Amino acid sequence: MAGEDVPAQDRAGPVPAEQRAALARESRVRSIAKAVSWRIIGSLDTLVLSYLFTGNVLIAGSIASTETVTKTVLYYLHERGWSLIALGRA
Secondary structure, eight states: OTTTTSOHHHHSOOOOHHHHHHHHSOOHHHHHHHHHHHHHHHHHHHHHHHHHHHOOHHHHHHHHHHHHHHHHHHHHHHHHHHHTOOTTOO
16 A cells, blocks of 8 residues: 555654754753763774874873863763754754
8 A cells, every 4th residue: 555665653744843843952961972982982093093103001091081081071062062053954
């Protein structure tokens, strides 16, 4: 039958504007989780590169741990700032 391969939510009709707006916003918890997961990847990269450049595990660890803290805060602030901008949202 026609429409059977269309997901139920697509057959239900248009989503109200307030519901679309709620879906487009990110919660603070989601922003924090994204910041932490990205920082793990970024900090591992920094640790490896710092070790390759210095040859010293302690210096590499110091660099990676310091940038983990500062860049986590900066990323969170960046995400929250972008949540206020409508650019690219439907």
